Amino acid sequence: MLFEVWAPWAQHVSLHLSGRPVAMARDEGRAGWWLAEEEAPPGARYGFALDDGPVLPDPRARRLPEGPERPGAVTDPGAFPWRHAWAGRGLPGAVLYELHIGTFTGEGTFDAAVERLGHLAALGVTHVELMPVCPFPGRHGWGYDGVAPWAVHEPYGGPEGLARFVDAAHGHGLGVVLDVVHNHLGPSGNRLPEFGPYFTDGHHTPWGSAVNLDAEGSDEVRAYFIGSALAFLRDFRLDGLRLDAVHALIDDRAEHMLAELSAAVDALSGELGRPLFLIAESDRNDPRTTAPRKANGQGLHAQWNDDFHHALHCAMTGEGQGYYADFARAPLETLAKVLSDGFFHDGGYSAFRGRRHGRPLDRETTPAHRLVGYAQTHDQIGNRALGDRMTALAGEERAALAAALVLCGPFTPMLFMGEEWGATTPWQYFTDHQDPELAEAVRSGRRREFGAHGWTEEEIPDPQDPATRNRSCLAWPGGPREPWLLGWHRRLIAIRHEHLPPDLPLADVRAEADEGAGWLVVHSGPLTVAVNFSREEAATARLGEGGFEPLAGTHRCPPPGRSGGLELPPQSATVLRRASV
Structure with missing residues (x-):
């Protein structure tokens, strides 16, 4: 078996295999690489010592059975006995479901x-x-402080557990997308800086020194993260990756790392003969994120659309603090603009940022599925002081209105675990840092952050308290009667699959709202959703010309009138099919 490691600063490197040191040789063909050929059975522990220092885990270890700071274990990624053939499932027409392995079940x-x-x-x-599954110190956490981008968190079940999960998902006809974090590593257990220039002080992010994507040595750093992405897609038969906070991948080179990654993923897709896709989380509202590489874009296949979430959240709850301020002045008109144009911030002034923000998407060339729409995500719930969900903030009736716009609107829809039945369990911020100083810094920092907004110290959940994680575990519904919201979500998804074209262009989306009357209508190709957000007053929404057939509704509504008006009771939503488009 070939053991290899990139350690350009080391004068000599030794492999420690099952407690036995073996001197490694320089690779004459690759600068900074060290090699050793040794027999090693599956499960054998190994690590590397640099210049007679401590034994460190392999940066590319595929399994870390004792945690990210202990030696890795030899494993064969190709040895898993897959039961289900899988031809892949692409992004157009998808309905995504975000879940966190550590709280999706109590186990x-x-x-x-x-x-x-x-x-x-x-x-x-x-x-x-799946939210991130790469190893981090401790047992429970969100996963965004992972420190081993090639491995799988052992308490979840390690790499074989992930393979079993993906195989079972394929048996149900479900694709699997994995959330990966390339913009930083966690604050504890990160040993990469001891091996080489994985980080640079030339750029800084909210987490400290930036990942080195453009300075000396950055070719190998880029290859490290791109290689990790390809390994997960290939070896675990994933369908796609969600890339965390790509705006924090600071790269001044002519070819951005994201374009290099998307080219590599497209090439792997051709090699494997199945569709693969990348979804970005981006704060920039930059059309180049999803524009094709041949059009000087980065070639990612979709991006999360926080503008849609923020406008919808303001319409649902009436909140207007922080970054919601830009959306709260006229939330229905703002939401209509987002549905029609993709972005709200497309070059106009953002009061929250104190500057202009974003650029417009090209409606004629942008497929609507390149934007992911959602009413709730781990971020938008968990970054609240108490982790309260939409049902806790606005009630089940309004959650049903949001579901109609998410699931029968133009964008690729995504639900957060439990949303489909109106889960009442909060989703709170929890950690399991093993370093006492770091644990206290996180605890006090969270209390300080929310204390500035009027919360008392006693009200803020302690991230380190196991009870915080336990409160965040889903309480699955039981009993003979299913929650009515669950049936509503199932009906909406069925309508989407039956009637909405997977390749709908953004140019075929049109939305209109009346802020005073409280209604909004969005036409997405053949599907129309009409919503009355008013809590007390009925509204007459304008549907426009053409015949409309009601498909589903939260309330009984009379059929549309000849003038194109639709009577909507308070807090109601109706989904219709247009007879002609």
Whole structure:
């Protein structure tokens, strides 16, 4: 077996295999690389010592059975006995479902989550989107402080557990998307800086020194993260990756790392003969993120659309603090603009930022599925002081209105685990840092952050308290009667699959709202959604010309009148099919 490691600063490197040191030789063909050929059975522990220093885990270790700061274990990624053939499932026409393995079930493992996959398949979901599963110190956490981008968190079930989960998902016809973090590593257990220039002080991010994507040595750093992405897609038969906070991938080179990554993923897709896709989380509202590389874009296949979430959240709750301020002045008109144009911030002034922000998308060339729309995500719930969900903030009736716009609107829809039945469990920020100083810094920092907004110290959940994680575990519904919201979500998803074209261009989307009357209508090709947000007053929404057939509604509504008006009771939504488009 060939052991290899990139350590350009080291004068000599030794492999420690099952406690036995072996001197490694320089690779004459690759600067900074060290090699050793040794027999090693599966499970054998190994690590590397640089210049007679301590034994460090392999930066490319595929399994870290004792945690990210201990030696890795030899494993064969190609040895898993896959049961289900999988031709892949692309992004157009997808319905995503974001879940966190550690709280999707009380057990918090891949194998426990497998038992719930039938529920998702029956709901009509097409892809499960897993929050990060790379190793981090401790047992419980969100996963965004991972420190080993090639491995899988052992308490969840390790790499074999992930493979079993993906295989079971495929057996239900579900694709799997994995959230990966390339913009930083966690604050504890990160040993990469000891191996080489993985980080640079030439740029800084909210997490400190930036990942080195453009300075000396950055060729190997880029290859490290791109290689990790390709390995997960190939070896675990994933369908796509969600890339965390790509605006923090600071890269001044002529070819941005994201364009290099998307080219590599497209090439792997051709090699494997199945569709693969990348979804960005981006704060920039930059059309280049999803524009094709041949048009000087970065070639990512979609991006999360926070503008849609923010406008919808303001319409649902009436909140207007912080970054919601830009959307709260006229939330229905803002929401109509987002539905029609893709972005709200497309070059206009943002009071929250104190400057102009974003650029407009090209409606004629942008497919609507390149934007992911959602009412709730781990961020938008968990970054609240108490982790309260939409149902806690606005009630089930308004959650049903949001579902109609998410699931029968133009964008690729995404649900957050439990949203489909109106889960009442909060989703709170929890950690399990093993370093006492870091644990206290996180605890006090969260209390200080929310204390500035009027919360008392006693009200803010302690991230380190196991009870905070336990409160965030889903309480699955039981009993003979299913929650009415669950049936509503299932019906909406079925309508989407039956009637909405997967390749709908943004140019075929049109939305109109009346802020004073409280109604909004969005036409997405053949589907129309009409919503009355008013809590007390009925409204007459303008549908426009053409015949409309009602498909589903939260309330009974009379059929549209000849003038194109639709009478909507308070807090109601109706989904219709247009007879002519």
